[in-house]
Amino acid sequence: MKLLQGKTAIITGASRGIGKAIAIKFAEEGCDIAFTDLFYDDIAKATEAELKAMGVKAQGYASDASKFDDTQKVVDQIIADFGAVDVLINNAGITKDTLLMRMTEDQWDAVIQVNLKSVFNFTKAVQTIMLKQRSGSIVNMSSVVGVSGNAGQSNYSASKAGIIGFTKSIAKELGSRGIRSNAIAPGFIITEMTAKIPEDARKQWEASIPMKRGGTPEEVAKVALFFASDLSSYVSGQVITVCGAMNT
Ligand code: NAD
Numbered sequence: 092m093k094l095l096q097g098k099t100a101i102i103t104g105a106s107r108g109i110g111k112a113i114a115i116k117f118a119e120e121g122c123d124i125a126f127t128d129l130f131y132d133d134i135a136k137a138t139e140a141e142l143k144a145m146g147v148k149a150q151g152y153a154s155d156a157s158k159f160d161d162t163q164k165v166v167d168q169i170i171a172d173f174g175a176v177d178v179l180i181n182n183a184g185i186t187k188d189t190l191l192m193r194m195t196e197d198q199w200d201a202v203i204q205v206n207l208k209s210v211f212n213f214t215k216a217v218q219t220i221m222l223k224q225r226s227g228s229i230v231n232m233s234s235v236v237g238v239s240g241n242a243g244q245s246n247y248s249a250s251k252a253g254i255i256g257f258t259k260s261i262a263k264e265l266g267s268r269g270i271r272s273n274a275i276a277p278g279f280i281i282t283e284m285t286a287k288i289p290e291d292a293r294k295q296w297e298a299s300i301p302m303k304r305g306g307t308p309e310e311v312a313k314v315a316l317f318f319a320s321d322l323s324s325y326v327s328g329q330v331i332t333v334c335g336a337m338n339t
Pocket residue numbers: 103104105106107108109110127128129154155156157182183184185205232233234235276277278279280281282283284285
């Protein structure tokens with residue numbers, strides 16, 4: 092029996108990167124996938140086709156996760172199309188890194204809106220259906236810098252620390268209804284997001300990781316599968332770091 096057979100997952104920001112790796116890992120386990128991204132473009136269509144070829148139901152949706160009304164609309168549409176939501180992966184995220192001295196109000200607001208408000212938006216939108224089902228697993232993508240901070244990332248770290256507080260609160264609020272809420276805190280994962288980091292800074296990061304390499308999106312997806320499935324049926328309100336022992 093596959094771990095997510097007959098389940099439906101919503102994954103935000105999943106046309107590429109870690110979100111896409113989670114979608115593929117879940118599809119391997121028999122899960123139907125509704126995923127969002129800012130645009131339903133060629134990248135999203137290619138991801139959708141890849142998932143469908145794995146024999147599951149899959150559909151990409153254009154939605155800005157930072158927008159409250161957009162989110163309610165897209166979740167309503169997904170429920171109309173799929174009939175249920177068993178798993179929510181709040182994955183959409185951005186960086187606008189700079190030292191506080193140079194950080195603009197727009198850079199602060201954008202990161203908080205996309206990374207943190209999106210988690211509120213989607214969790215609020217799916218909670219009604221999960222409450223009715225009396226089951227559900229919510230997995231939020233935090234970061235090691237949300238646990239330990241990082242110079243030049245005060246906006247990003249604050250958003251990712253906020254996600255941890257939200258995750259733990261929702262675990263306590265909805266636990267009695269069979270809904271679990273957990274967070275993943277990846278370290279340095281090789282995706283387009285980290286490709287933006289200059290080569291010398293990237294080498295320095297890698298040297299500081301006890302496992303001496305960045306992680307892959309698939310390595311994060313395996314932890315998402317643990318949280319999403321019954322493998323973690325009595326685990327809620329937790330944060331697992333996926334960082335090659337960088338943040339211990
Ligand atoms: P990525 O940039 O490769 O992918 C992020 C996806 O989110 C993109 O497809 C992007 O279009 C989408 N997105 C951005 N804003 C959105 C919005 N407002 N609404 C909907 N979709 C939106 O990044 P990634 O490395 O795959 O990161 C995924 C998540 O993991 C993020 O939350 C990120 O903060 C977190 N994370 C990444 C790393 C890393 O090293 N890559 C480390 C820790 C945490």
